[in-house]
Amino acid sequence: MPPISAPQRPSTSTARKGRSWHRTAGKPVRWWLVALVIVIAAHRWIPDTRWLMVHMVTLGLITTSIMVWSQHFTEALLHHKLPDSDRPRQIVRIYGVTAGTALLIVGMLAGWWWLTVIAATVIGVMLTWHGLALLAQLRTALPARFGLTVRWYATAAFFLPVGAVFGAILARDLSATWHSRLLLAHQAVNVLGFVGLTVCATLLTLWPTILRTRMRDDAVRLLRIALPLMAAGSLLAAVFAVLGTASLTAAALLLYAAGAATVGWLMLRTGMQRRPEGYMGWSVASGIAWLVVTTVLAAWLVLTRGVETSVAQSLTIPFVAGFLVQTLFGAMSYILPSTMGGGPATVRASLAAMNRAGVYRVTVANLCIALFALPAGVLPSWVRALVSIVGAVVLAAFIPLMISSAKVAIAARRRAVAERASGTAPTDRTGATAAESSRRGMGAATQFLAGVLTVLLAIAAGIAVAPQSAGFSLTGSNSSSAEGTGETTEVTMHAQQDMRFDPSEIRVPQGNRLVVHLTNDDPTTVHDLVFANGATSGRLDPGASATVDVGVISNRLEGWCSVIGHRSMGMTVDVIPVDAQGQEVTATGTDGSHGSHGHAEHTGTDPAQAADLNAAPGEGFTTRSPALAPASDETVHRMTLDVQEVAREVAPGVTLDAWTYNGQYMGPTLRGKVGDTFEITLTNGGTMGHSVDFHAGDISPDQAMRTIAPGESLVYR
Structure with a gap:
């Protein structure tokens, strides 16, 4: 009789395929992270950077990450791993959202509304498909204790297509009133509905896991109360915002906040069993706190200012940086090392790498977000700028730490393979190194004080640059x-x-x-x-x-x-x-x-007095032809006016810094027929605000031809 074999562990090839699926699915997240850093660094020369960065975070990072982790948790919670034959369809959905987001960015920056509609449709279809796939997986699995989470994953996925419709409409030229209403509805459905529901459903199991403690007995019951409140509040806020009813919109936002606060209360009571120890726990907790506080603030602003004001725009930073980014980075800091695997020692080492200076990073990030979110009149300009830079750098530290964590995991796995090949007993050097590193690091209190000091130094530096602006x-x-x-x-x-x-x-x-x-x-x-x-x-x-x-x-x-x-x-x-x-x-x-000596600044020598009007112009001077360009048969004329501040010779021997269009202080001549349309793209490559005002336009120039800040671009017809 043959001996009874021990239960077989998953084969190496099976484990490798699992890791390969996560690596392939997670590539777009890394792409968007790199792209976001590039855009932040070059934002001065990129048009509509605020809109661009917000959507790179919400659609590129957040939505893609949600599709990956909701699938991962669905399989784990249902104990129902999908066959490899289903993986290509999941990859298509994830990469479809990535492609749709890229098309959306191109359509918005180029002003092609038809492409924007196509992109919104692609994104909506992919998320609908994702939600239906999760429901199908739930139906085929055995009853599970945490099937509640999966049902809300699917429900949340159906919110985004609704928000995509609002987004496509917002891409059209709308009045200020309708733009404000639809923007608030857009954020209510996408941020509060899609992201908020998914995050809170995940925290049912993820939060106790991060804290390494048991789940509370009343967790499922409280979540059954909280999530319906949040879903109803999100949808009602969108409906009432479109209708322009301020009081009912505010009430719906408060309903949502009550549900989110219930989740926060559950997290707090769980944290009393074992408090967060590093970046993962504190970052996720901070994100939920920002969600509750910002939603309440939104309700107050809607109630006091009305739906037609720019409530959504004024709360973009708290929602995006405070809630979305912190929750994403905190969750990914725990999920990524866990999904990379490699054994308990390797996972511990990877988590330690992701957790470097965790309390310090959370402290700096939240203080900077809070300061930057203050009303515009509170902080001097330079203080506001330096605080935003410090906060962005601390949040961006997630990227090198993620790379470092992956290198630690890879090195540990290679060492384990080498030890097995040599026949030596596996060691726990990686775990020991992580523990030693943790002991050598600063304590939580020290990191907190260091974070506060860093922000205070940024404030002091901003005041030192422009002390008068601070009084x-x-x-x-x-x-x-x-x-x-x-x-x-x-x-x-x-x-x-x-x-x-x-x-x-x-x-x-x-x-x-x-x-x-x-x-x-x-x-x-x-x-x-x-x-x-x-x-x-x-x-x-x-x-x-x-x-x-x-x-x-x-x-x-x-x-x-x-x-x-x-x-x-x-x-x-x-x-x-x-x-x-x-x-x-x-x-x-x-x-x-x-x-x-003040008179010298006001009554200095006239530059023209130094000019020899009989002299020849300088070698670099080019005479501007007075001849008109040939007439065009086109009815739509497109012209780009690039504002530059360059030195130009204005008289023989006299050079002045000039404000120019396309390098010339005499701008180009635009020629057309009566009834033609001119589409002008104004790009500000200077150091101050600039504009161009077409006096023949039959439109008020206040908005359509407004002054734009350095690095921005404006398109109008």
């Missing part, structure tokens, strides 16, 4: 030897859309106190007013007002808008002390502002 003065007060008169001069000033202050010159009797009442009349962006003595208005949203007590005016004083680029565009104001006859008083030079 600090490096030049001392505005007092001088002249005594104050005890009188006050009050001036009403307006920040205008053409990047100017009105008035741009204030004449004040010497010794009077100056009080400025500033109103931001620019409907497109924020402005502030900062004086060289440190007096500041703080940032003002469109339509907002503030009063600035500038102090006693004894010497000439300069003021400006501290938003990056606005000062160089001409948003400055001069405060000039005058005597009883209205003549400017000679500065005493004790206030450190313009002083007596």
Whole structure:
């Protein structure tokens, strides 16, 4: 009688095929990560970067990752591994979403609405197919305790096609009212519905696994309450947003928040059994906290401002960076090492590599997100910029750590193979190394304090770059030897859309106190007013007002808008002390502002005086032909105007920095027939905002021909 064999372990080839499936399915995630880093680095020269980065995260990273991990967890929870013959169809769905996202980006950037519709259709079809496949797998599997999770995976997948319809409609030229309504509905269905439901359904089993503790007995019961509340809140918020009913939209968002808070409460009670120890747990917990808080904030904004305001846009950073990115990176930091396999020691080593400086990274990321999400008027411009850079770098650290974790796993597997080939007993050197590394690393409290210090240093650096914008003065007060008169001069000033202050010159009797009442009349962006003595208005949203007590005016004083680029565009104001006859008083030079040398800046030598008008132009000068280009038979004329700031010879021997279109300070001539259409693409390659205003256009230029910031692009017809 032959001996009874031990239960067979999966063959090496079977395990290799499983890992191969995950590697193939996960490639698009890595592609999108690399592409996102490139776009962030080159965002200045890429049009519509905000929209582009948001959709690279939501569709490229999040949606693709959800399709991979929902399939992985479905097989694990149902104990029903699909045959290899089904893998090609899964790959088609995942790569189909990747292709659809790429087409969507091309269609949006090129302005091809037909391609946008095709891309949205492809993405919607792939997710519908994915949801149906999960339901089919659920029907063929034996009853499972966590079949609830799989059912909600499928339900969430059907939300995205609805959101894709909203997205395709948003690609059309809509009024501001309808754009705001549909954008809020789009985010309610996609972010709250598709992503939120999938994430919370996964946390039923993933959260206790990350914490390495048992699941609470009431977990399934609480999730049966939370997920229907979230689904109903998401759909109702979308419906009421489209209808424009602010109160009902806010109520639906609060309903969703109640469901998400239930999930958060379950996570908190589970964490009381064993608190998170590193990046994975704290990042996922932070993501759910941002989901609840941001949804409540959205409800409040809708209730107080209405559905037609830009509620969705103002909450993009908390939703995308706070919830989506942190939840994704936290979950992937745990899932990737686990799916790579290689044995307990290898998995421990891979997890340790992903968890380096985990508490520090979570602390910095959340503080930066919170600061950047503050209203535009709170943080000075440079502080806001540096905080965003620090936060982006810390979040992007996930990529090299992911690569490092994979290398650790590969090295451990190779070592294990070599040990088996040599007949030596396998060692646990990898696990020991990970444990030693953990002991050598900073404790959680130390990492937290280091993270807080890092953010404080970023704030201090931003203030150091532009101290006046934060209310600090490096030049001392505005007092001088002249005594104050005890009188006050009050001036009403307006920040205008053409990047100017009105008035741009204030004449004040010497010794009077100056009080400025500033109103931001620019409907497109924020402005502030900062004086060289440190007096500041703080940032003002469109339509907002503030009063600035500038102090006693004894010497000439300069003021400006501290938003990056606005000062160089001409948003400055001069405060000039005058005597009883209205003549400017000679500065005493004790206030450190313009002083007596200020006149040289305003009355310097005219560049034309240095020109020899009888001399020949320079060698690089090219005469512009006055002849019109031949007429075209086309009825739609497309022209790209590339704004550049370059040195150009304007007179013999005189070169000035010029604002140019396509390298020439005299822009190209556009020629067409009555009834023709001109499609203009304006690309700002300069260092400040620029625009072009076609005075013959039968449209208000305020939006269609608005000033765009450096690195942005604008297309209008």
